[in-house]
Amino acid sequence: MLPLRIAIRFLKSGRGQTALIIFGIAIAVSVQIFVGLLIIGLQLSLIDSTIGNKPQITIRSSGDINTIKDWDTIISKIQEINGLKEISVTATGNALVPDGNITLPILVQGFDFQSADQIYGISDSIYKGERMKSLKQVLIGRDLAEELEADIGGKLPILTPEGGVNIFEIAGFYDLGVGSINKSWVITNLTTSQRLFGYGDRISEIIMTVDQNRLFDADKIALQVERIVGDKDIEVTNWKDQNEELLSGLEGQSISSGVIQGVVLASVVVAISSVLSITVLQKSRQLGILKAMGIADRDASLIFVFQGLIIGLIGAVVGVALGLGLLYAFNTFTASPDGGALIDLYIDYNFIIRSWVIAVASSTVAGLIPARRSLKLNPVEVIREG
């Protein structure tokens, strides 16, 4: 195709100018990739630390009795909802454990272990001992274990608000990564907790997670849950309602990232347009003679569109590589106080592809402005000027 061939030759003939403009695009794209991925990584690690390994939607009773009776009916109704991932139940109650002369407040968390494990990752968090195998066994957190100076296989007396004392065996220690949980949660089987607090077959909460790609739809899914349950004594909460500050922070980050990327993109378009417009002047002799020889206006314009496309393609590839390099360098040379990476790297391929496509498309569009200028070029003027 002649316009493409001419575009390539024009670019090759002005090597310095071409290299400069490609370098400009590469820098812009690398900034986009670097800033974009850094902010995505930051947001994901913030989200992960806030809602990772935790339920994202919770159903609890808002009535006089703080337990739910027909929970299995509710689960069978809601489990078909699109976007819900794991569903589990807990029977929770406040209690105390004696520690010498004092008592420590604890929260007994009775789990349906298998499904709750999918949400909290309990099995993976057990660093000593093993999961409970009988109704008389419990798991305690790192902080509580240290405070009680407990041992695996040791006894743990639990005092209920009703005044009962139940002795349990410590099957293992867990560390869920949150100090307050490690200090207060005593994990038991669902039935154990139900018996301890006299719930019968009632439970305290139905806990759920949503699909990873629908994390930000948790409020909509929660609304669906509420509608399907249709009980005024049932309250449905979701992580978004409970973390409004985090969300507005994330939104602020997204907006500032978008603004940076938008400004960078706009400057790229302006730069490419102006450089290619200069090319129209530089190559006016060639364009004039091509027009005299009968090249169609459309093909003459295509030369500049192709130039935009080619420099966009190359510049964006170099830019993506440069951006990723910057990100790895940033990750390598900056470290948090504990020696780990400051921000977890997250390579979002969709974001990279989207940035690349936008850069190439913008560069091509930038070629349209000089293309329009080339339409106005009159071969007679070029020939007359010699």
Added chain:
Amino acid sequence: MITLELAGVNKIYSGAYEHQVLFDINLSFESKTCSAVVGESGSGKSTLMNIMGILDTPTSGEVIIDGMAVSKMSKKQMAEVRNKTIGFVFQFHYLLPEFTVLENVLIPHLIHDKNKSKQTIDRARNLLDMVGISKLENKMTTQISGGEQQRTAIARALMNNPKIILADEPTGNLDSVTTQNVCGLFSEIKRQFGTTFIVVTHDRTVASHTDRTIEVSDGRVISDRLNKDA
């Protein structure tokens, strides 16, 4: 058979003030002839050539090329006629410096047909051979002499086997020996391809090599005669 005809052509440039460059030009050019349009600088001969080559349009009057009235052509049709029916040779040759000699010759073909067959390349090579620069085909046009560049431009003008070749001061930048060679080349091309040549020149020696001399002064044809010696 008439290949190119101008009927009552006037050209007025309008701007801050109106300026008429051509006055009621009536000319016709038979096929397989070689004509010279001579005149002093500013006589209007280049404007006449631009109008004949449909690079420019007359203010009034009609240009008929190969039986088709230019005024009835769309922009696209005009570009097509410039590509297939007319070959241009300019004083400053206007080769594309980004391309080799052979590629420059191929460009008129590539404008209307993106494929270059072996036949097409052979034709370009034959033309380079005919103008005597076949050894330079892979050289960039900036690496060859002025005479060689003009020969390349002539080969390029012939690439699509046009019916008309319009040459504007084709020897303006060449020495007398090269000028003689180029004139000889035009005669040879006319004989071989039956091309109609219209050469715009201020050089009477070049004009004397043609079949007919048309003299233009102040935008008017003041004489139109056949050359006996041609």
